[in-house]
Amino acid sequence: MYLQKADLPEIDDDTVSSSDRVVDAIIRGIWSARYVPGQKLIEAGLTDAVGVSRGPVREALKRLAAEGVITLTRHRGAYIRAYGRLDADEMLEVLEVLTCLMARLAAEAANRDQNAKLMRDAYEILDGQGNRHGEDALFIGQRHHFYDTLLAIAGNIQLARLLPTTQIQLLRLQIMPYLTAQDRQAQLDEYAAITKAVLAGEPKTAESAMRRHMRRSRERFARAPDEAFAALV
Amino acid sequence: MYLQKADLPEIDDDTVSSSDRVVDAIIRGIWSARYVPGQKLIEAGLTDAVGVSRGPVREALKRLAAEGVITLTRHRGAYIRAYGRLDADEMLEVLEVLTCLMARLAAEAANRDQNAKLMRDAYEILDGQGNRHGEDALFIGQRHHFYDTLLAIAGNIQLARLLPTTQIQLLRLQIMPYLTAQDRQAQLDEYAAITKAVLAGEPKTAESAMRRHMRRSRERFARAPDEAFAALV
DNA sequence: TCCCATTGATTGTTAGACAATAATGTCCTA
DNA sequence: TAGGACATTATTGTCTAACAATCAATGGGA
Numbered sequence: 348m349y350l351q352k353a354d355l356p357e358i359d360d361d362t363v364s365s366s367d368r369v370v371d372a373i374i375r376g377i378w379s380a381r382y383v384p385g386q387k388l389i390e391a392g393l394t395d396a397v398g399v400s401r402g403p404v405r406e407a408l409k410r411l412a413a414e415g416v417i418t419l420t421r422h423r424g425a426y427i428r429a430y431g432r433l434d435a436d437e438m439l440e441v442l443e444v445l446t447c448l449m450a451r452l453a454a455e456a457a458n459r460d461q462n463a464k465l466m467r468d469a470y471e472i473l474d475g476q477g478n479r480h481g482e483d484a485l486f487i488g489q490r491h492h493f494y495d496t497l498l499a500i501a502g503n504i505q506l507a508r509l510l511p512t513t514q515i516q517l518l519r520l521q522i523m524p525y526l527t528a529q530d531r532q533a534q535l536d537e538y539a540a541i542t543k544a545v546l547a548g549e550p551k552t553a554e555s556a557m558r559r560h561m562r563r564s565r566e567r568f569a570r571a572p573d574e575a576f577a578a579l580v
Numbered sequence: 581m582y583l584q585k586a587d588l589p590e591i592d593d594d595t596v597s598s599s600d601r602v603v604d605a606i607i608r609g610i611w612s613a614r615y616v617p618g619q620k621l622i623e624a625g626l627t628d629a630v631g632v633s634r635g636p637v638r639e640a641l642k643r644l645a646a647e648g649v650i651t652l653t654r655h656r657g658a659y660i661r662a663y664g665r666l667d668a669d670e671m672l673e674v675l676e677v678l679t680c681l682m683a684r685l686a687a688e689a690a691n692r693d694q695n696a697k698l699m700r701d702a703y704e705i706l707d708g709q710g711n712r713h714g715e716d717a718l719f720i721g722q723r724h725h726f727y728d729t730l731l732a733i734a735g736n737i738q739l740a741r742l743l744p745t746t747q748i749q750l751l752r753l754q755i756m757p758y759l760t761a762q763d764r765q766a767q768l769d770e771y772a773a774i775t776k777a778v779l780a781g782e783p784k785t786a787e788s789a790m791r792r793h794m795r796r797s798r799e800r801f802a803r804a805p806d807e808a809f810a811a812l813v
Numbered sequence: 814t815c816c817c818a819t820t821g822a823t824t825g826t827t828a829g830a831c832a833a834t835a836a837t838g839t840c841c842t843a
Numbered sequence: 844t845a846g847g848a849c850a851t852t853a854t855t856g857t858c859t860a861a862c863a864a865t866c867a868a869t870g871g872g873a
Contacts, residue, residue: 362654364654364825364826365825365826366642366825389853389854389855390854390855391853391854399826399827400826400827400828401827401828401855402635402638402825402826402827403825403826403827405635405639405855405856406638406639406642407642409599409639409640409642409643409646410642410643410645410646411646412643413642413643413644413646413647414646415741415742421595421597421834421855421856422833422834422835422854422855422856423834423835423836423854423855424835424854424855434737434738437736437737437738437739438738440681440736440738440739441678441681441736441738441739441742444677444678444680444681445674445677445678447677448673448674448677503670503673503674504667504670505667505670505671505673505674506670506673506674508648509648509674509742509744511742597856597857598856598857599856622822622823622824623823623824624822624823632857632858633857633858633859634824634858634859635856635857635858636856636857636858638824638825654824654825654865655823655824655825655864655865655866656823656824656865656866657823657824657866
């Protein structure tokens with residue numbers, strides 16, 4: 348059984364700064380669905396939870412805000428980022444080109460080293476879990492692993508830096524409750540197509556499979572009800 | 581005469597936090613070429629320069645590190661980011677897909693409102709300045725305005741958030757001194773092609789003009805000598 | 814010349830304090 | 844009872860001062 352990001356870390360207390368530990372705690376909270384979009388983060392609560400003083404906490408919040416994971420408003424505090432309809436659609440438009448690049452690069456490198464095996468493993472875990480309903484948190488963790496594997500195979504470090512994986516996670520979380528069983532099955536089929544093309548070492552096919560996946564995702568977002576999105580924005 | 585980013589701000593002291601002012605000071609330092617890639621930033625120096633305490637300075641550094649503008653190493657401090665050869669190439673590979681999206685969206689929206697005029701103005705300023713040698717800082721400021729205009733016309737806020745314009749600036753700065761007169765002229769021609777396609781409202785053409793520009797840029801980077809890049813990385 | 818210890822500079826973190834602002838609750842009035 | 848003005852509280856933004864941990868540089872000593 349694959350370990351969820353939420354369970355993993357156990358970071359070296361010595362080689363990691365206090366603010367890193369705060370960042371980690373928040374990210375882990377998101378992955379474990381303990382934090383949901385729109386939720387407020389209070390400095391005092393974080394100092395207690397992580398056991399550090401306000402300095403590192405505030406540094407961590409600034410960093411997460413820069414990464415787009417939380418929104419900071421002066422004198423009003425930090426909130427887990429919640430996307431409006433337009434935000435989400437624009438985000439997916441940008442993510443499309445980035446993930447297509449990822450798929451293309453991954454397909455180009457799929458035959459090197461252990462890459463094929465990594466890819467197969469990541470997909471099988473995702474597929475095995477995807478059919479069971481209810482375990483949203485687990486499914487999301489495994490999808491993340493699938494993406495991480497693609498990124499690792501693609502081998503472009505700067506792409507890994509720029510691709511906002513946690514923001515993707517937050518986006519997905521927002522419409523997760525409104526997906527039908529068909530939607531879920533369609534997603535799995537799309538992942539299967541991407542996997543197949545990457546394993547076949549066909550960059551063009553992988554790219555268009557990914558593009559189709561992202562386009563379909565946009566349609567699924569468009570069909571989601573208003574409750575799924577933040578007001579105003 | 582177009583105002584450079586370096587000269588602009590004059591931010592409201594009341595509506596902006598102290599750490600924002602620090603961020604601004606550093607960004608402005610980069611745009612005005614007072615800071616160069618690899619240069620060290622010392623907390624004490626920033627507290628003096630901006631007139632705030634260490635707290636906001638450290639928050640600003642964390643934020644800039646998250647944006648990829650500086651590199652932070654534990655106990656070793658903050659440095660203006662310097663790209664190695666591989667870093668730069670990978671970065672350009674990612675930037676290619678993002679800027680191509682930008683060009684495509686801009687071309688789709690070029691006929692709305694004042695967009696055509698904005699685009700023409702931005703290009704003319706760039707073209708008028710580009711031929712004079714020597715004024716690197718000025719040229720770079722105007723290229724930035726060109727990109728900003730494209731982004732504004734494209735109208736995708738999330739793309740504007742994700743496109744790392746200051747990082748692009750730092751990249752360009754590194755090879756600027758090693759470009760030949762032909763290189764510069766070629767760049768200007770490429771910008772002209774992009775502008776023309778955007779103004780014509782031809783998304784496909786704009787995208788491929790941008791792609792050609794980024795590919796050529798990668799070649800120019802590849803030809804730059806080792807001194808242009810950070811060692812090791 | 815090379816290695817190593819001491820010194821100085823810089824960073825990482827804490828604690829406590831206070832002003833500024835936003836959120837909340839209370840009371841009074843219409 | 845609803846609404847608005849006010850006071851109260853919670854939270855954020857910032858500063859100062861302090862200290863440990865670590866790195867960089869200096870200067871011997873072998």
